[in-house]
Amino acid sequence: MQQPYSRTESVWQRMDEAERAAVMAYGERYKAFLDAARTERLAARIILDKAEEAGFRPLYDMESLKPGDKVYWNQKGKSVILAVIGQEPVHAGLKIVGSHIDAPRLDLKGNPVHEQDGLVYFRTHYYGGIKKYQWPCIPLALCGVIYTKEGRKLTVNIGMDEKDPVFYITDLLIHLAQDQMKKTLADGVTGEQLQAVIGSLSDKDEKVKDAVLKLLKDRYGIEEEDFTSAELELVPAMKSRDVGFDRSLIAAYGQDDRVCSYANLEAILHAAPGEKTQVALFTDKEEIGSYGNTGMQSSYFAKFVMKLLALQQETSLIGFYETMENSEMLSADVNSCLDPMFPEVMEKDNCSLCGYGVALTKYTGARGKGGSNDANSEFIQKIRALFDAKGVGWQIGELGKIDQGGGGTIAFMLADWGCEVVDCGTAMLSMHSPYDLLHKADAYETCHAYKVFFESR
Numbered sequence: 001m002q003q004p005y006s007r008t009e010s011v012w013q014r015m016d017e018a019e020r021a022a023v024m025a026y027g028e029r030y031k032a033f034l035d036a037a038r039t040e041r042l043a044a045r046i047i048l049d050k051a052e053e054a055g056f057r058p059l060y061d062m063e064s065l066k067p068g069d070k071v072y073w074n075q076k077g078k079s080v081i082l083a084v085i086g087q088e089p090v091h092a093g094l095k096i097v098g099s100h101i102d103a104p105r106l107d108l109k110g111n112p113v114h115e116q117d118g119l120v121y122f123r124t125h126y127y128g129g130i131k132k133y134q135w136p137c138i139p140l141a142l143c144g145v146i147y148t149k150e151g152r153k154l155t156v157n158i159g160m161d162e163k164d165p166v167f168y169i170t171d172l173l174i175h176l177a178q179d180q181m182k183k184t185l186a187d188g189v190t191g192e193q194l195q196a197v198i199g200s201l202s203d204k205d206e207k208v209k210d211a212v213l214k215l216l217k218d219r220y221g222i223e224e225e226d227f228t229s230a231e232l233e234l235v236p237a238m239k240s241r242d243v244g245f246d247r248s249l250i251a252a253y254g255q256d257d258r259v260c261s262y263a264n265l266e267a268i269l270h271a272a273p274g275e276k277t278q279v280a281l282f283t284d285k286e287e288i289g290s291y292g293n294t295g296m297q298s299s300y301f302a303k304f305v306m307k308l309l310a311l312q313q314e315t316s317l318i319g320f321y322e323t324m325e326n327s328e329m330l331s332a333d334v335n336s337c338l339d340p341m342f343p344e345v346m347e348k349d350n351c352s353l354c355g356y357g358v359a360l361t362k363y364t365g366a367r368g369k370g371g372s373n374d375a376n377s378e379f380i381q382k383i384r385a386l387f388d389a390k391g392v393g394w395q396i397g398e399l400g401k402i403d404q405g406g407g408g409t410i411a412f413m414l415a416d417w418g419c420e421v422v423d424c425g426t427a428m429l430s431m432h433s434p435y436d437l438l439h440k441a442d443a444y445e446t447c448h449a450y451k452v453f454f455e456s457r
């Protein structure tokens with residue numbers, strides 16, 4: 001690309017025909033990933049499968065590490081780390097791209113089956129930040145796992161195949177909604193109302209709930225009590241689609257943060273081995289604060305780095321901190337871009353623009369940058385020079401107007417260990433909705449950015 005940074009010409013305008021074709025081909029691969037990787041467990045499985053195919057091996061099987069070795073860490077099937085060992089020792093620092101594979105959704109409660117006036121429902125508890133009114137009246141798929149009393153694991157994935165049934169949350173008809181319509185958007189549909197219809201048939205003198213439970217027992221061998229040891233998620237069942245006559249955009253569920261996760265995966269699989277060790281991180285639980293033993297606030301990433309060091313005969317605790325001090329990370333999470341229908345929340349000179357490249361965000365946070373990793377200008381300069389040298393279409397973008405709100409990413413957690421970190425990801429529209437929207441050229445440039453970062457010194 002001639003001019004990697006511009007606020008007047010879109011990435012597409014700056015691309016030649018070969019680059020434009022690459023953008024469209026990337027979009028096809030990315031949509032296939034989105035439609036298969038509906039949950040963190042499914043995403044983790046796909047990432048591990050692709051990594052194993054490419055020659056990555058479990059870190060715990062390794063007896064030593066030499067340059068070019070490819071290893072992975074599977075954190076309870078919900079978070080994954082891939083690494084390609086560099087020419088220099090691990091201690092010299094890592095090139096980390098950190099993305100997350102969880103997304104906002106509706107989880108089932110522990111005792112979810114509920115009959116009301118002849119309809120049977122799943123009660124849900126939403127996960128992550130959602131506008132509750134957006135979730136009724138769309139097809140929902142059920143994905144996850146159930147462990148029966150005896151310990152049998154049942155993997156559930158119902159609703160993504162065209163032939164499958166889906167599940168459905170109702171909303172009030174407009175004709176009777178005069179009271180509802182006076183409520184705020186926050187209150188119009190409540191959390192407890194997000195119950196999905198799962199059945200309505202029964203025989204004479206049989207309760208519908210009993211009939212549905214009997215069907216579950218006959219078909220899947222599960223009892224009602226087995227839901228107490230299940231992790232089931234209702235996720236939008238709509239397939240990813242191209243948007244626009246020119247097919248320039250993609251609408252899909254879960255693009256926060258699977259757009260950066262997919263870019264991260266392609267980047268590490270296709271990057272030339274580097275002087276520094278390359279680390280692609282796909283973490284869980286970002287949407288609820290990175291808690292839990294599959295989230296970024298837990299110790300699994302530190303253990304992974306310590307294990308890499310140990311395999312290169314470096315076992316001191318200070319060795320871990322020195323490694324992190326020597327490391328650099330792109331915090332690979334999405335950003336918002338200017339929505340021309342809602343311009344009032346953006347300051348136009350400093351927000352990301354749709355189709356203008358991968359977004360670098362110096363600080364996230366809210367109000368006075370609260371809770372933010374405020375990236376060092378020295379590091380931003382290094383990344384900027386790299387992107388310019390390699391023709392990566394990029395832009396600088398804040399999440400929104402100063403006092404409108406804010407957001408967080410995993411950036412500050414790795415910065416706590418001394419790592420240089422800057423937020424770098426795809427800007428999107430309708431974030432956290434059941435069907436969000438982004439530009440294919442931005443998704444492509446995100447992957448381009450991560451690849452050149454992995455390969456850089």
Ligand code: MN
Binds near residue numbers: 100256257286333
């Ligand atoms: Mn995110």
Ligand code: MN
Binds near residue numbers: 287432
């Ligand atoms: Mn998010």
